[in-house]
Amino acid sequence: MGSRRTVRSLAVAGALAVLAGLGYALWWRRNPTPCPYSQRRWVDLPRPILTRSSVRDVLDPRPGERILEIGPGTGYYTGTVARAIGPAGTLHAVDVQPEMVEHLQAQMRERGDRNVEPIVGDARALPYPDDSFDAAYLVLVLGEIPDRERALAELHRVLKPGGRLVVGELLPDPHFVRAGTLRRRAEGQGLQFDERVGTRVGYVGSISVPT
Known part of the structure; x- marks a missing residue:
């Protein structure tokens, strides 16, 4: 009898934990916020589709360029892009968390x-x-920004005419921005959506500033 009660108690506790997790995920989805520093280990995990090389290839960083990264976190992509632009280039990495x-x-x-x-x-x-x-990029970041349209407008403003913008998204990120949504929002801010590299569950979007 005691073992049955223990099993039932564990099952109930497990179900409550799952519900709590789902509730938190739903809250996080509706209340965009960046991944807290205390959870930084998650942002360093391998990222299928959004590999360092795939983001670099779409961004196409060139020696001597001035590039902006939004939400670098612990620098998963930062070093790769910094080395591509060389000592004559500069990579500005802007994060909201000190x-x-x-x-x-x-x-x-x-x-x-x-x-x-x-x-x-x-x-x-x-x-x-x-x-x-000359270019800017943000990976697994756009959906964490409360006002995404304003962020895209700011990126348009600071990019040169002909400048390049790369946005990376990957499920199961609760803040995942679908490619169609990204296209509509980017075009709504006067940007040009050029292509999507990847799949429905993960992609790198290439956007440009009209000349």
Whole structure:
């Protein structure tokens, strides 16, 4: 009898845990926020489809360019892009969380990537003048921004005419932005959606600023 009660209790506890997890995921979906620094181990896990090389290939970073990364976190893609633009280029990495910025600064110093400038900032009000960058990218970040249209408008503003914007999305991210939604929002801000590389569950979107 006692063992049956134990099994029932464990089953109930498990069901409650699942419901709590689903409830939190739903809340997180409806209340976009970045992954907290305390959970940073999750942002360093391997990313199928959104590999470092796939993002780099679509972004096409070139030596000497000035590039903007939104939401670098711990720098999963930062080093790859920094090395592609070389010492003559500059990669500005903007994150809303001071702890992430401090982590990234330490990591870039350790790796010797001296052309990276991590700063604390909000994608909805970027601290740069118009036409500042040749290209920009954000991976698993757009859906975490409460006002995505404003963020896209800001990216349009700071990119040069002909500039490139890359957006990466991957399920099961609760903030996943579908390619069709991204296209509508980008075009609504005067950007041009060029192509999607990947599948329905994960893709890299290539966007450009009209000349």
